[in-house]
Amino acid sequence: MQGAMKEVKAESESNFILLKSDKKLYRVNVNDINYIEAHGDYVKVHYSNISIVIHDTFQNLLSQLGNSKLVREHKSFAIASNKSEHIEGNTIKINDKTIPIGQTYRSAFFKKILPER
Numbered sequence: 001m002q003g004a005m006k007e008v009k010a011e012s013e014s015n016f017i018l019l020k021s022d023k024k025l026y027r028v029n030v031n032d033i034n035y036i037e038a039h040g041d042y043v044k045v046h047y048s049n050i051s052i053v054i055h056d057t058f059q060n061l062l063s064q065l066g067n068s069k070l071v072r073e074h075k076s077f078a079i080a081s082n083k084s085e086h087i088e089g090n091t092i093k094i095n096d097k098t099i100p101i102g103q104t105y106r107s108a109f110f111k112k113i114l115p116e117r
Helices: 003-007 058-065 103-113
Strands: 008-010 016-021 024-029 033-039 042-047 050-055 070-074 077-080 086-088 091-094 097-100
Touching (some): 016 050, 024 042, 033 058, 042 058, 058 070, 070 097, 077 091, 077 097
Antiparallel strands (some): 008 016, 033 077, 042 050, 086 091
């Protein structure tokens, strides 16, 4: 079994995922995730007022989350667009954290978060 599969397990019948960090399993409500941040073969998951680091790749975690409300706006970040306080220029503010919007993802990001007019 691949290491990443041990780290994250999606529960299809609910909005929860299991994240393994520091020999503990955390049951995290997907709706509580503010953003995720890539760190090589690790991902930092920020939810509620908690941050945990799991041993998984950013892309694998995004695919495990499936059609969640996370939107990728940078090569190293994906945010829950409903948790953003404001967007200014090329940055997004979430819980006192300023997150960049990458040029590669900018157009697709705004198409996803702004309703069509």
